[in-house]
Amino acid sequence: MPRIPVLTIDGPSGSGKGTVSRAVAERLGWHYLDSGALYRAVGLAAAWEGIDLSDAGAVAQCAARTEIRFETQGAGEPHVIVNGKDATRQLRMETAGAAASAIAAHPPVRAALVDLQHRFRRAPGLVADGRDMGTVIFPDAPYKVFLTASAEERAKRRHKQLKEKGVSVNLDSLLHEIAARDERDAGRAVAPLKPAEDAVLLDSTGTPITEVIERVLSVLPEKLRQPRQD
Numbered sequence: 550m551p552r553i554p555v556l557t558i559d560g561p562s563g564s565g566k567g568t569v570s571r572a573v574a575e576r577l578g579w580h581y582l583d584s585g586a587l588y589r590a591v592g593l594a595a596a597w598e599g600i601d602l603s604d605a606g607a608v609a610q611c612a613a614r615t616e617i618r619f620e621t622q623g624a625g626e627p628h629v630i631v632n633g634k635d636a637t638r639q640l641r642m643e644t645a646g647a648a649a650s651a652i653a654a655h656p657p658v659r660a661a662l663v664d665l666q667h668r669f670r671r672a673p674g675l676v677a678d679g680r681d682m683g684t685v686i687f688p689d690a691p692y693k694v695f696l697t698a699s700a701e702e703r704a705k706r707r708h709k710q711l712k713e714k715g716v717s718v719n720l721d722s723l724l725h726e727i728a729a730r731d732e733r734d735a736g737r738a739v740a741p742l743k744p745a746e747d748a749v750l751l752d753s754t755g756t757p758i759t760e761v762i763e764r765v766l767s768v769l770p771e772k773l774r775q776p777r778q779d
C-alpha cells in the first residue's frame with residue numbers, strides 16, 4: 550500500500566516555513582506539523598518546572614510527560630496548549646526560540662519527540678515544517694523543500710511580525726539572535742539543520758509569500774494540487 554504522502558519544509562528561522570506550510574496544507578487539505586512548536590513547548594514546560602535546560606536527561610523526561618495540543622481557533626496560526634495552558638503568545642517570543650534551540654541539541658530530547666511527530670502522518674497527507682523533517686523524521690517523504698532567505702531579510706521579517714503582535718524588539722539584537730540560532734541549529738551533532746540530498750532548494754529573499762507558496766506547490770505532481778471535492 551502506498552504510504553501517506555508527506556511534504557517536508559525545512560529551513561532556518563524566519564525563512565517562511567510556518568506561513569508557507571500552513572498555506573500549502575490548507576490548499577491541499579492536508580494535516581500540518583509545526584515541529585518547532587514542540588521543541589518550544591518542551592523548553593517552556595522545562596522552564597516552568599525549573600529544570601536546568603542543559604540537563605539532557607531531565608529535559609527528555611519532561612518532554613515525555615508534557616502534553617502538547619494544537620487548537621485551531623478561526624484563521625491564523627493554531628493555538629498551542631501546553632499542559633492545559635494556552636502558551637501561543639509566549640512560545641512565539643525569541644526567548645522561547647532560543648530555549649527550543651538549546652534543548653533541541655540534546656539527542657534524548659529529540660528521541661522523545663520522534664513518535665509524536667510520526668503520529669501526525671495521517672491521510673490524506675502531511676506538510677511537516679522544521680529543521681530535520683526531510684533528513685531524519687520523514688526521510689522517505691516524496692516531496693522535500695529547503696527554504697532559505699538572507700539573515701538580514703529573516704531578521705526584518707521577524708521584527709515586523711513581532712511588532713504586529715505588539716512586541717517591541719531591537720532589529721540588531723534580533724539579527725544577532727537569529728545568527729546565533731542558525732549556527733547552533735546547523736552546528737549540532739544530531740539532526741543538524743541542512744537540506745536533505747533530495748530536497749528542492751528555494752531562496753525566498755525578495756520573493757513575495759504568494760509566489761513562494763506557488764513554487765512550493767509546483768514541487769508536487771499536478772494531480773495532488775487539484776482542490777479536493779469532499
Ligand SMILES: Nc1ncnc2c1ncn2[C@@H]1O[C@H](COP(=O)(O)OP(=O)(O)O)[C@@H](O)[C@H]1O
Nearest residue numbers: 562563564565566567568706710753756757758
Ligand atoms: N517571502 C516572504 N516575504 C516577506 N515576508 C515573509 C515571507 N515569508 C514569510 N514572511 C513573513 O516572515 C515572518 C516569519 O515567517 P514564518 O513563516 O514564521 O517563518 P519560519 O516559520 O520559517 O520561522 C512572518 O511574519 C511572515 O509573514
Ligand SMILES: Nc1ccn([C@H]2C[C@H](O)[C@@H](COP(=O)(O)OP(=O)(O)O)O2)c(=O)n1
Nearest residue numbers: 562563584585586588649650653679680681
Ligand atoms: N524539527 C525541528 C524544529 C525546531 N527545532 C529547534 C531549532 C529551532 O531553533 C527551534 C525553534 O524552531 P521553530 O521552527 O519554531 O523556529 P522558527 O519559527 O524557525 O524561528 O527549535 C529543531 O531542532 N528541530
